[in-house]
Amino acid sequence: MTAGGGGGGSGGEDEEDRQSQRGQQDRQGGQDGQDQQDGQDGQGQQDQQGGQDGQDQQEGQNQQGGQNQQGQQNQQGGQDGQNQGPGTAEKVMTAISVVVTVLLFGYVAWHAIQPPSDVPPKAEVIETEALSNGSVLVRTQVVNRGDEGLISVTVEAGCDQPPPDTTLSYVPASGREQAVLVCPPGTTDPNVSVSTWVPA
Structure with a gap:
């Protein structure tokens, strides 16, 4: 067990x-x-x-x-x-040259049609009028064809001896001024002209 x-x-x-x-x-x-x-x-x-x-x-x-x-x-x-730069620059220079050439020709053409500065002034008869005493009143006009004014212009009429004259104090550039002369009785062609002038 x-x-x-x-x-x-x-x-x-x-x-x-x-x-x-x-x-x-x-x-x-x-x-x-x-x-x-x-x-x-x-x-x-x-x-x-x-x-x-x-x-x-x-x-x-x-x-x-x-x-x-x-x-x-x-x-x-x-x-x-x-x-591409040179091509563009060349085009710009060409355009500038063309513009300058056109301006130069325009300047020359403008001066060609302008009267020169030394062109003398011109006198012309506007009308005549008989006065009561028989004398003839001559109305004239002075034309300044230059590009500068005139500080003095003397106009005379070939109707007598010595010729009657009158002086204008100022005529502007490309301007006109009137003057009066008296011729003897019976004058029909006063034949006015500018005898002297003084540029401004």
């Missing part, structure tokens, strides 16, 4: 040892599975980081390539502008 009980007790201890060993193995297996899972997660994170780095590097290369291409285009545009 005592031996049997001892055998039973030993068998129970063996069973407990086996269960304890099995529990340790299960725990070790769980730990190994967890470590394997952690390794896989770490590997996935490294792969993801590597993919991100590769993508960043690709974007950097693309951006660098875009900048190089833009720089080449700008440089090419600058060269094209320099090549």
Whole structure:
């Protein structure tokens, strides 16, 4: 009875040892599975980081390539502008030359139709009128054909000896002023003229 009980007790201890060993193995297996899972997660994170780095590097290369291409285009545009520069400058100089030539011809033509400054003034008869004493009143007009005024103009009529005359104090440039002369009775052609004048 005592031996049997001892055998039973030993068998129970063996069973407990086996269960304890099995529990340790299960725990070790769980730990190994967890470590394997952690390794896989770490590997996935490294792969993801590597993919991100590769993508960043690709974007950097693309951006660098875009900048190089833009720089080449700008440089090419600058060269094209320099090549076109002389053509534009030449056109501008040609236009300026044409304008200057036209202005010069216009200036010469304008002066050609203008009376010279040394053109003498001219006197002309406007009308004659017989006075009560028989004398003839001659109304004359002095025309200044020059481009500067006259500070003194003397008009005379060839109707008597010495010829009657009168002096105007001022005749403006390209202007007209009237004067009155008196000729002897019977005068029909007073023949007025400018005898002297003084430019301003």
